[in-house]
Amino acid sequence: MAKSSTKIQPTSGSTVLTRDQHNVSRKKMSNNALKVLYRLNSGGYDAYLVGGGVRDLLLGLEPKDFDIATNATPEQIKDLFRNCRLIGRRFRLAHIVFGREIIEVATFRGHHENAPEKEQSCQKTSKQSEDGMLLRDNIYGSIEEDAERRDFTINALYYSAKDFKVHDFANGIGDINAKLIRLIGDPQTRYREDPVRMLRAIRFATKLDMTISPETEAPIAELAPLMANIPPARMFEEFLKLFIAGKAQLTFQQLRKYDLFRYFFPATDQMLSKGNHPHIERFIVQALENTDSRINNEQRVTPAFLFAAMLWYPLQSHVERLRSAQPQLSPQDVFFAALSEIMSEQQRSIGIPKRFQAVMKDIWILQDKLSRRDGKRAYKALEHQKFRAGYDFLLLRAQIESSPENPALEELAKWWTDFQVNDHNTQELMIKSIAQSRTTSRRSPRKRRVVREDKSSSTD
Template sequence: MPIRIHQSDRLCVQDFFPDPHFTKPAADSIGPVIVRRAEHTLSRSHIAAPALKVLYRLKAANYQAFLVGGGVRDVLLGLQPKDFDVATNALPEQVRATFSNCRLIGRRFRLAHVHFGGHIVEVATFRGAGEQGDDAVLVDERGRVLRDNVYGSLEEDAWRRDFTVNALYYSIEDFSIHDYVGGMADLQNRVLRLIGDPWTRYREDPVRMLRAVRFAAKLGFSLETHTAQALRELSGLLTDISPARLYDECLKLFLGGHAAQTFTLLREHGLFAYLFPATEAVIRREGEQGPTARLLLQAMVNSDQRIAEGRSVTPAFLFAALGWGPLREVLDECIQAGMSMAQARVEAIQRAEAAMPVLPPRRFRTPMQEIWQLQPRFEFTTAKRAKALLRHPRFRAAYDFLLLRGHGGEVPEALQTWWTEFQVAADEAREVLLEQRPESLAKAPPSRRRRRRGPRRRPEGDVTS
């Protein structure tokens, strides 16, 4: 069903965005676009029961209550929202007083979390247009907002949000949608647009650059010209973000079911180089059709397919793929320098991890390292070692990674086929396969050259008969 927009005579959504950058019109010069209940597709049946309870209880307590953000956006697009957020004029302490099952969180942005069993409804007080000198606002020298707890009106809150399609407010009062920033028009046109000047908004919070790419990939939207232009110019700001926060954002980027398109957009807009600089450097040396680029794209495609099928994807496997290109180069260098395979693996893993600004926590980093460590054992082993590798608890993940490397052109098809058959074969069939193993399996692992020693000198006074 197409979305129909009811506009007042004094408002046109195109007026919100003069070229090249727009400034917010005076508050008394415009009013919201009101999309009446009969003119949109969002109904209370689409809203999760806990969110409805929050909306109705706030209304009963004489507060304004609106559903806002991705929940409204996704329902209007025919998608299933992950969660529903609520915006209100009630202060955080008033929300806590209204709900016994409420906890207040956050220093940078004070929020209320209302708990219903394992379900959490996030409730935010309308944000206002605070100035840098306010005690509740803290901005660093680069324009990044470190703290912002200035409260305001519904309209002010709309102008403080990130993207126009995320600033649509569903009213529990009359079930209409309030649009102050042209979000309904952008939703129709499938355009992702930052509210305000993109250069300023990205500086306020550089993670918005990653959110722009993530939403564009998820929704299949195009990025508005200035929203996209500022990405490449300001991508270096990502170096100011903590590794822990970047890790959380990477999980959203690559484990949301749209990893392949996200990976493509991150590289297109120059952001991937600041998340994984060593990997980007390898891709540039090898070319877009080189083994690292092909391996990574296939890893993303496989992850999307698993998520679509309802299967899990571990960050360990994802980060093993993201770090493999640099590790492979270091591994080859170490072996050429005369190191043993065991020493080369340790050195390569240490240097590969040191080159990754974003790393998973230890519980995922250990299996990631094991996936890497097992790869040479697929190619250089004896019959005894082949059976031992098969019994390794990380064999399946390492085998899947072997096939991924094969897709990139690193592993001969014969070796992939041999391991595929060997792991499912009965004992007798395995013995036959061991006799017919590919040439690479017949090789011994490279060993470090040992310095030739001369004859041992006898201590003085040593007499032999």
């Protein structure tokens, strides 16, 4: 849905927008989110749609998530909803499950210094790391405190289904109008509390076509190394949010600009930084553009394809090194040894689930299988469960690596493009032509017969 070009006008000197002053409509909200709001209200609790859902509705976008904030504790929420499950240790949250849709409900956060003395003493050794990262954060407070605890001004917006008002606690409306991504509070402190906020700043800027404010941008270069402390499982979640949202190519540029890409793919970043590989950057950018195009056209994508693209050239580097170091190994043994090395290294940065690792391996293996088309091999490759992903990967390679001097990949890609759509008889002829061309190329040229002059017949 296109963004609204109309600016939202906040009331002068006020932090509350009444129904006639904003464009947030219940018709555009999840029915399940409204059910949760109504039941919390009827149970005697305050409850608000909060954060990105309100922000996107104000911008005329269609929200993907509807999060709710309330003064009810997680246990009180669970008492109201039979379809509720409590999750998290660092942040205690309630998930209200409606089939495939989950409405996340959080209790208003308070400030740690306002926690009861007993609670402070219990948590003082574990609530923050030495770098200032929050390890535990289950201190509850008021809606005003909760707004101060939120990361960006454009996310400190609360909508009440009871009176239809939007509460703006940090001039979020002003920053929406100015197209600014601005942290609430001291940027150094906020990034140290949660370094992932650096990624969130980039994600919101690219998603919403906004600019990171100078004071929010300034500490990123200095504090980027804190990203090394983020668990691989969380980095996988952040990868999906950044790269599977239709703005992957622009996100890649921003991550490289702020030197944050290396915390996702260290081996790839090293090759990019050295600048000595002729294809890697164009290959990655094209893969990201293709992914964005598919997502924006509502076509399916798999993260495995992007992972395979990001690690393709590092994998080839490992293969070449092992082939030189251990020439006695078969090509298959070299490939699997290189695969083990590259995935072991990568898992320390992003915890890629096994189901995606399996698809990555299939895509890479198919690059070799697709080059072997004689006999029944072409049919076996075509019947492979991941043929389409492997074929798309081959097309990408051909687009980037082929040249007039080296057209082999482009010719191979065209052969497979034609092979898929032809009938069986034509496919048989295509396979035979491959065999004949190989036989011809292997046949040594015939030596010209030298006719010697017969001396006996010569005249004196």
